[in-house]
Amino acid sequence: MLLKRLVHAAVAALALAAVMPASAQQVLKVGSTATGVPFTFLDTKTNSIQGVMVDLITEIGKDAGFQTQIEPMQFSALIASLTSNKIDIISAAMFITPARKEVIDFSDPFYTYGEGLLVPKTDTRDYAKFEDLKGEVVGAQVGTAFVDALKKTGTFGEVKVYETIPDILRDVGAGRLKAGFADYPIVAYNLKQGGFAGARLVESYKPTMVGSVGIGVRKGDQDLLKKINTSLARLKANGTVDKILDKWGLKAQGA
Structure with a gap:
């Protein structure tokens, strides 16, 4: 039992x-x-x-x-x-x-993927490389691989660091930045949704920080x-x- x-x-x-x-x-x-x-x-x-x-x-x-x-x-x-x-x-x-x-x-x-280049919509120049923005003030998101890479080039007058990509888009659209660098798919999606009408993605630009x-x-x-x-x-x-x-x-x- x-x-x-x-x-x-x-x-x-x-x-x-x-x-x-x-x-x-x-x-x-x-x-x-x-x-x-x-x-x-x-x-x-x-x-x-x-x-x-x-x-x-x-x-x-x-x-x-x-x-x-x-x-x-x-x-x-x-x-x-x-x-x-x-x-x-x-x-x-x-x-x-x-x-x-x-x-x-x-x-x-x-x-x-690589970085996308953002400029004000009023800027119609076909930028292709960093040297096309020599001495200018640009922006990138804090914590991303782009920040140090941009600073190390010594090409830009200043690399401003932003908390979010929408913050970069706003300052580019408002003309407070000559250009912004951010994840291409994220920026493309934001712009495709109709937001941030003052900024455009430069299609002629060739990314160099691919990861x-x-x-x-x-x-x-x-x-x-x-x-x-x-x-x-x-x-x-x-x-x-x-x-x-x-x-x-x-x-x-x-x-």
Whole structure:
């Protein structure tokens, strides 16, 4: 009788263990930003962060077996929040750079692009390179790879640093900046939506600060990094990544 009860108890325990992962999935905090449309932005209708990187990390979580909790914050606070354990993952329009790789680890690249050049709409010149703006005052977003790269050229009279890309667009449109440099897809999307009528994207300009976006994790968190990379590869292969890009008006890589 005792043996039968022990067998029943063991079977019940195994059955409970089998359903536990579905009902008690690990919840990981994901740092993202409200100003990187279409990669990440605040949807005022739902008061939640939406966009390419939110869709991507959500699908990765589904595939890898964890839930995601999006934590909105300034772009410049993302890495510090990750290293101080306030978040577990960064999923934003963040370039994989050598300097950042010294502090955090990145997934395999997800999307590659360069900077866009913004000028006032009244400025019709076809700029092609930095030297065309020699001695001028330009702007870039704090925390991005563009700031140091622009300063190191020694080409510009001043490189002003802004908290958000919309702030750059406003100052360019108002004539307070000769030009602004920012993530091409983000700027193109903003302008396509009809905002910031005083600024234009210079199509003749050739980007020089091209980089790849990746998902960030804490140094040494190899188990999580392996899960993310495995799922990312699977989502690329089955077309999920292309569907996400298409949803937000971005071209598939290589298209």
